[in-house]
Amino acid sequence: MLFFCLSGLLMANLYLRREATPASLWHFVRARVARIFPLFAVVVIGSVLIYHFDSRFPFHLDALDVAQHLLLFGSGTTIWSISVEFQFYAAFIGLWLLYAVLPDRYRESGLVVVCIGVILALWALGYPGGRIAITHYGQIFLIGVLVAMIFWHVPEGLGRAASLLLPLLLALDVTTALVLGPSEYDCYRSTALLVLTGAIVLCGAVGQGFFAERILGSRLMVYLGEISFGVYLLQKPTIYFCKTLGVLLGVHLHGNKLLVLILATLLLASHLAYRFIEQPARRALTRDRQDVSRRKESVEGIAPEAPSSRVVSG
DSSP: OHHHHHHHHHHHHTHHHHHOHHHHHHHHHHHHHHHHHHHEEEEEEEEHHHHHHHSSSSSOOOOHHHHHTTTTTTTTOOOSHHHHHHHHHHHHHHHHHHHHSSSSHHHHHHHHHHHHHHHHHHHHHTSSSSSSOHHHHHHHHHHHHHHHHHHHTGGGHHHHHHHHEEEEHHHHHHHHHHOSSSSSSHHTTTTHHHHHHHHHHHHHHHOOIIIIIIIIHHHHHOOOOHTHHHHHHHHHHHHHHHHHHHHHOOOOOOHHHHHHHHHHHHHHHHHHHHHIIIHHHHHHHHHHHHHHHHHHHHHHHHOOOOOOOOOOOO
C-alpha cells in the first residue's frame, strides 16, 4: 500500500503540472518503462528457465504465464504487482490530460473532486477485480495523487512536526495491519489503513529533521531505495538459491545464520542487478533525449554536464 501510494505521489508531483504535450507524454511512457520493465523482463524469463529444470523453484511459470507477464496482463500465477503499476501509469495519463484541460481556476479542485469521486465509487463497488486489476488498488494510487496536491500547499514550518509524527504513524500503521489480521482482503479494503498510508506518505514528503532527513535521507537508505526494485523482485529466488546451495554443499543453515546469508546475498544480487541491468537499460531507453539535450547545450556554448546517476524512483 505504501508503494502504490508513494507511486501516486511521485507521478503527480513529477508530471502533473508539466505541459501535457505529445513529447512530454511520450517521455513519461519511456521513463516509466525504463524504470521498471527491463529487470522485470529479465527475472520473468530467468524464472521460467529455472523452473523448467527445477520444479522446486518458487515461481511456477510456463510459457503462457511468461507471455502474460511480459505483456503486463499478469496471470493466475502472478508473482508481482508490476502489471497494476503499469495500469496506473496508463490511468495517470488520463488524469494528466484532464488536469491540463481544466480551467486554471478550477484545475486542482476539479481533479480533487474526480479523485475522491472515483475512490468513493470503487468503495461502493467493493473494490472489484482480481489480484491484478487497477480497480482493486486504484484507491491507493489516487490517495497518493491527492497527497501530492496537499503537499504543494503545506507551509514549510510544518516540516519538523511531520518528521516527528512520521515514526508514530508508521508504528500505528503496522499495529493496525496486525489487528486486522493476515488477510490481504481486510488490509486493502481498510479505510483506516488507507488514510494512514496517505498520512505517512505526506509526512515523509513534508518532513524535515532527524528522522526524515538523517535517517530516511541517509546514504544507506538512499542506496537501499536505489536497489529496492531488485530486492522486491529477487527476494524469493534468493531464498531458493541459498537453501539449494546449502543442500548441495551439505551445509544445513537455519535460523539467524540462514537469515544473514539470505540478506547478504539479496543485497549483493540487487546491487549487481541495479548496476548491470537497470542502469544500462535505463540509459539506453532514454539516450536520445539526453543526447539532444547535450547537443543543445554545446550549440549554446555551455559545457555539457555528465549524466546524473540519481534517478527518482516510482
